[in-house]
Amino acid sequence: MLEVNDLEVRYGAIRAVRGVSLKADTGELVAILGANGAGKSSTLMCIAGALKAAGGSIRLDGQDVTSANPEKMVRAGVATVPETRDVFPDLTVTENLTLGSYTRRSDRAGVTEDRERMLALFPRLAERAAQPAGTLSGGEQQMLVIARAMMSRPKVLLLDEPSLGLAPVIVDQIFEMIRTLKQSGLTIVLVEQNARKALSVADRAYVMRLGKIAASGTAAEIGAATDLSALYLGG
Numbered sequence: 001m002l003e004v005n006d007l008e009v010r011y012g013a014i015r016a017v018r019g020v021s022l023k024a025d026t027g028e029l030v031a032i033l034g035a036n037g038a039g040k041s042s043t044l045m046c047i048a049g050a051l052k053a054a055g056g057s058i059r060l061d062g063q064d065v066t067s068a069n070p071e072k073m074v075r076a077g078v079a080t081v082p083e084t085r086d087v088f089p090d091l092t093v094t095e096n097l098t099l100g101s102y103t104r105r106s107d108r109a110g111v112t113e114d115r116e117r118m119l120a121l122f123p124r125l126a127e128r129a130a131q132p133a134g135t136l137s138g139g140e141q142q143m144l145v146i147a148r149a150m151m152s153r154p155k156v157l158l159l160d161e162p163s164l165g166l167a168p169v170i171v172d173q174i175f176e177m178i179r180t181l182k183q184s185g186l187t188i189v190l191v192e193q194n195a196r197k198a199l200s201v202a203d204r205a206y207v208m209r210l211g212k213i214a215a216s217g218t219a220a221e222i223g224a225a226t227d228l229s230a231l232y233l234g235g
């Protein structure tokens, strides 16, 4: 479904991503793990079309999408949840969800149906449907941005650090949500510093270090072979 080959991302002279290759098959949940500054977000944002690749290629369903902009990527079926977790604070939960479907303006019935499906799937959001999104808790806002990304009917969902800054019990709820979405056959690429949590839902994982893939394997292999605490410390 998604194939990244020899990807390079640069910020001026800084080579943040150095020849990264990875793939995600249909319905797979692939985690990208690594310490602060390893290049995880840069890799993800480049796949999303928000950063220009300085080299390498990105293919979606066999099509080359290396130089596609973010809107084209959404239309091609790739939805992204950046770590900034931005909701439209003055708009309600329902209105925020509707805005996630901007690429499907002519499909009003489909949009309503999907919105209802998201609210049915995630009751916590349904209970707050008429509430301004700015008044939701951090965890609820994270749920909302993930549900909003689903409103474009993606084939691939890119998630950047969904657990960031959330209490452990809330992180559990977010991962439960990710598990639910995976069950629908969605392909997911999950960037996480919380390696243990990510490996609990992932099929496969890549470990990044200094802009490169340092290890890859099934979630079980990576969990067994990697010193997960070192990932947090920059090892």
Ligand SMILES: Nc1ncnc2c1ncn2[C@@H]1O[C@H](COP(=O)(O)OP(=O)(O)OP(=O)(O)O)[C@@H](O)[C@H]1O
Residues within 6 Å of the ligand: 011, 014, 015, 016, 034, 035, 036, 037, 038, 039, 040, 041, 042, 043, 193
């Ligand atoms: N806008 C930018 N300008 C210059 N350098 C940047 C920029 N964004 C990231 N970098 C650098 O690129 C490298 C990779 O950063 P990136 O954010 O991709 O890592 P990360 O693994 O996602 O880390 P984190 O978990 O802290 O987000 C780091 O050295 C970082 O300082």
